[in-house]
Amino acid sequence: MADVLTVDDLNVTFALHDSEVHAVRDLNFTLRQGETLAVVGESGSGKSQAFLAIMGLLARNGSASGKAILGDTNLLALSPEKLDNYRGKDIAMIFQDPMTSLNPSLRVKTQLVEVLVRHQHQDQATALRNAIEMLERVGIPEPTRRANAFPHELSGGMRQRVMIAMALLCEPKILIADEPTTALDVTVQAQMLELFKSLTDDFGTALVLITHDLGVVAGLADRMMVMYGGRIAEKGPVDDLFYDPRHPYTYGLLHSTPHIGTRARTLTPIEGLPPSLERLPSGCSFHPRCRFAMPQCKTDRPPLTGERGKRSCACFYEGKLSYEEVVA
Amino acid sequence: MNEMAPNTLLSVEGLKKTFGISVGFFGRPLTLTALTDINFSVAKGETLGIVGESGCGKSTLGRCILQLLQPDEGKVLWLGQDLTTLPEEEMRKRRRDLQVIFQDPLASLNPRMTVGEIIADPLRTLMPELATEERRARVLKMMEAVGLLPEMINRYPHEFSGGQAQRIGIARALITEPELIVCDEPVSALDVSIQAQILNLLTELKDEFGLTLVFISHDLSVVRHISDRIMVLYLGRIVELAGSDILHTDPRHPYTQSLLKAVPIPDPKQARARKLEGLIGEVPSPINPPSGCAFRTRCLHAKDICAAERPPLETGADGRQIACHRWREISAS
Numbered sequence: 001m002a003d004v005l006t007v008d009d010l011n012v013t014f015a016l017h018d019s020e021v022h023a024v025r026d027l028n029f030t031l032r033q034g035e036t037l038a039v040v041g042e043s044g045s046g047k048s049q050a051f052l053a054i055m056g057l058l059a060r061n062g063s064a065s066g067k068a069i070l071g072d073t074n075l076l077a078l079s080p081e082k083l084d085n086y087r088g089k090d091i092a093m094i095f096q097d098p099m100t101s102l103n104p105s106l107r108v109k110t111q112l113v114e115v116l117v118r119h120q121h122q123d124q125a126t127a128l129r130n131a132i133e134m135l136e137r138v139g140i141p142e143p144t145r146r147a148n149a150f151p152h153e154l155s156g157g158m159r160q161r162v163m164i165a166m167a168l169l170c171e172p173k174i175l176i177a178d179e180p181t182t183a184l185d186v187t188v189q190a191q192m193l194e195l196f197k198s199l200t201d202d203f204g205t206a207l208v209l210i211t212h213d214l215g216v217v218a219g220l221a222d223r224m225m226v227m228y229g230g231r232i233a234e235k236g237p238v239d240d241l242f243y244d245p246r247h248p249y250t251y252g253l254l255h256s257t258p259h260i261g262t263r264a265r266t267l268t269p270i271e272g273l274p275p276s277l278e279r280l281p282s283g284c285s286f287h288p289r290c291r292f293a294m295p296q297c298k299t300d301r302p303p304l305t306g307e308r309g310k311r312s313c314a315c316f317y318e319g320k321l322s323y324e325e326v327v328a
Numbered sequence: 329m330n331e332m333a334p335n336t337l338l339s340v341e342g343l344k345k346t347f348g349i350s351v352g353f354f355g356r357p358l359t360l361t362a363l364t365d366i367n368f369s370v371a372k373g374e375t376l377g378i379v380g381e382s383g384c385g386k387s388t389l390g391r392c393i394l395q396l397l398q399p400d401e402g403k404v405l406w407l408g409q410d411l412t413t414l415p416e417e418e419m420r421k422r423r424r425d426l427q428v429i430f431q432d433p434l435a436s437l438n439p440r441m442t443v444g445e446i447i448a449d450p451l452r453t454l455m456p457e458l459a460t461e462e463r464r465a466r467v468l469k470m471m472e473a474v475g476l477l478p479e480m481i482n483r484y485p486h487e488f489s490g491g492q493a494q495r496i497g498i499a500r501a502l503i504t505e506p507e508l509i510v511c512d513e514p515v516s517a518l519d520v521s522i523q524a525q526i527l528n529l530l531t532e533l534k535d536e537f538g539l540t541l542v543f544i545s546h547d548l549s550v551v552r553h554i555s556d557r558i559m560v561l562y563l564g565r566i567v568e569l570a571g572s573d574i575l576h577t578d579p580r581h582p583y584t585q586s587l588l589k590a591v592p593i594p595d596p597k598q599a600r601a602r603k604l605e606g607l608i609g610e611v612p613s614p615i616n617p618p619s620g621c622a623f624r625t626r627c628l629h630a631k632d633i634c635a636a637e638r639p640p641l642e643t644g645a646d647g648r649q650i651a652c653h654r655w656r657e658i659s660a661s
Contacts, residue, residue, distance in 0.1 A: 042519035042522075155611075156382075185381035186381070186546065186590045186591055187606050189606075190589070190592075190605060191606030194604060212520055213592065214520070215591070215592030215593055215599075218592065218593060218598075219593070219599035219600070239597070242595065243596075252521060253521065255524075256520050256523065256524035257524075257549075258527070258547075258550050258553040259549060259593065259595070260552055260591045261576075261595075266528050269523075269524030269528060270524075274489075274519060
């Protein structure tokens with residue numbers, strides 16, 4: 001599969017009144033056509049900021065360096081005006097809360113038609129026809145009637161479908177979904193996940209799924225990237241990371257997640273708290289919570305090692321830890 | 329009145345709760361029925377999970393148990409004594425035994441009080457006879473039990489992360505040595521690794537203090553993990569109530585079956601082997617619920633009888649309670 005997005009050495013920093021916070025450091029990855037890449041991490045891991053940076057949506061005190069190559073264009077080097085030619089057209093993003101992402105004072109159809117008029121230069125009538133067709137494709141019943149509704153008249157699941165329809169109007173190469181199902185009930189979430197699956201299969205869209213829910217990752221993603229303290233801890237094919245995690249943090253996340261099919265008396269949590277980005281621990285930023293930490297982990301930062309396009313891991317122990325032995 | 333098992337701590341009988349809502353300025357007032365015909369009991373030392381989707385009434389039920397909301401009809405019996413008719417002053421004394429933990433840990437802590445003051449607050453109001461030193465000693469002991477360091481006693485809530493704030497909330501709930509704690513989505517706002525810490529903490533504290541828990545959550549994996557029995561609510565009614573393992577391995581109500589089929593499994597091979605099934609349609613409005621069985625509009629097994637008659641809550645041979653006209657046929661197929 002062809003690469004649709006290549007990110008090289010992405011760094012994101014935020015200027016505070018007397019200091020600087022590094023939210024994302026040295027992020028490298030590629031995204032392939034039609035694949036689903038899950039980006040997993042806890043609050044403050046940098047998973048959302050990395051993609052907001054690529055979309056040019058950082059808060060005003062934020063800045064990004066590095067490259068995000070789409071086709072032959074570096075998105076990070078574009079002016080906001082130039083970036084508008086790509087946003088919504090080649091690369092689109094949807095967020096957790098559809099209510100705050102839709103304009104509450106405009107009808108659904110007005111918001112959808114605007115996208116097609118702006119990017120595809122369609123006339124109003126054609127744009128409306130295409131908008132209604134897209135609403136139908138994302139599984140909205142009675143799309144003509146719903147197109148006339150205001151966002152508050154729709155349920156949460158329906159609003160998220162409208163967001164997805166809007167994101168897909170120009171058939172983008174890349175769809176970035178930031179916690180798209182976190183606010184939804186489980187039966188509605190299941191509908192959404194099936195919809196995402198058909199998107200990547202039918203449209204060939206590359207999907208970036210930013211989430212903390214490993215259940216959602218397991219069902220949908222081809223590859224995953226685990227972030228901690230602004231850096232990649234481990235990345236690779238989903239099966240490799242789930243069945244043979246090499247970074248202690250990946251292992252910890254997997255064992256903190258309750259599984260509906262089994263009932264263990266106790267979960268194995270990761271002790272301690274996620275670090276504050278303003279005071280990242282020295283060396284490997286996971287070392288204060290890592291049960292395998294050795295002196296070197298406190299002083300040196302483990303590099304991300306592995307083969308390009310396969311799996312890689314940032315841990316001095318990489319591949320040499322046998323968790324079952326150590327834990328037992 | 330039901331005969332009461334000797335170890336029953338709490339029982340709820342015929343509980344109904346409605347809310348009046350007005351639509352628009354001149355709109356006629358409408359009635360939203362949040363809960364109807366709720367009957368169940370909780371034994372001392374058990375954990376009862378309550379699950380259901382947004383708007384099913386699970387949080388309202390928690391608040392009715394705690395008498396933070398007054399039910400329209402029915403009784404909330406605490407060791408046989410009806411709390412709904414208890415005078416204010418008597419209820420205040422009872423509150424020592426019934427405590428609560430909320431979803432949003434930071435929002436439920438007073439930002440202008442120190443951790444020590446927050447945790448001591450229930451003691452000050454509910455056990456005013458305690459001396460200051462005794463109060464402080466209890467606060468420190470409780471902080472240790474929930475994994476907070478003694479030097480944190482003079483800090484303010486904003487200095488804490490979500491997981492630590494939830495530990496403060498738990499310490500505040502436990503300080504009066506209650507019998508029962510209603511946990512309303514206590515881990516939903518927390519990161520995965522912290523969620524596991526708090527779930528383990530609740531399990532440990534339950535054993536240590538001999539607590540009884542009513543655990544309200546939308547997350548079936550979490551509820552399964554912690555509960556002995558689970559109640560499934562749909563549009564304000566109990567549809568199924570059974571032991572946690574039975575409910576998960578052999579769900580009989582079509583709604584319970586749908587809920588379980590929709591839960592993602594954190595295992596790629598298992599996840600690929602099954603198709604997630606969402607439910608068709610939307611949850612009907614609780615202002616104007618469907619006739620008969622409220623779930624029939626989304627149920628694949630619905631027949632004419634489901635629209636005509638409301639299914640009663642029956643008790644099966646395995647002790648499960650279920651409200652479905654067709655549960656025997658469905659489970660046989």
